[in-house]
Amino acid sequence: MQTELANTINDENIETLVRTFYPMVLKDPLVGPFFVEKLGDDIHSDIWEEHLVLISHFWAFVALGDERYNGRPMAPHFLIEGISRKAFEQWLKLFAEAIDKVYVPKSGEYFKLKSADIASNFMRNLGI
Numbered sequence: 001m002q003t004e005l006a007n008t009i010n011d012e013n014i015e016t017l018v019r020t021f022y023p024m025v026l027k028d029p030l031v032g033p034f035f036v037e038k039l040g041d042d043i044h045s046d047i048w049e050e051h052l053v054l055i056s057h058f059w060a061f062v063a064l065g066d067e068r069y070n071g072r073p074m075a076p077h078f079l080i081e082g083i084s085r086k087a088f089e090q091w092l093k094l095f096a097e098a099i100d101k102v103y104v105p106k107s108g109e110y111f112k113l114k115s116a117d118i119a120s121n122f123m124r125n126l127g128i
């Protein structure tokens with residue numbers, strides 16, 4: 001884990017962000033259970049490792065135009081039973097906390113705006 005806050009966005013600190021965020025998610029009583037249901041509760045498992053790499057590629061695609069991610073970000077969320085606006089709000093709160101552990105405010109702001117934007121789209125598509 002880096003000791004200084006990052007002031008530019010790159011592949012390495014995106015991975016740090018993702019690896020900071022998901023352990024927080026797993027521990028959260030509201031959002032954690034949705035992930036445990038699909039991926040299990042062991043962040044060191046192969047299935048979680050695959051998810052962490054996929055999500056790192058997703059954010060590298062969003063922030064840097066990296067081409068490794070070519071999935072459908074919305075799709076799995078249609079299959080999550082009981083997903084709610086409240087859960088999305090908590091997801092965003094935790095993501096903002098993780099962002100503040102990795103980035104200086106100016107760079108972190110990018111991820112905060114982008115994640116809120118994407119979450120709004122997801123919620124609209126989910127009808128919640």
Ligand code: HEM
Binds near residue numbers: 031072073080091
């Ligand atoms: C309460 C909110 C959320 C919950 C509970 C949630 C849960 C999940 C779960 C369980 C998966 C893995 C599904 C599987 O592999 O079967 C997943 C995948 C994913 N999530 Fe979320 N998610 C939430 C919000 C978000 C938000 C706000 C974003 C983006 C800003 C996001 C981005 C993604 C992406 C990119 C994937 C991978 C999609 C693919 O398969 O290519 N999620 N999510």
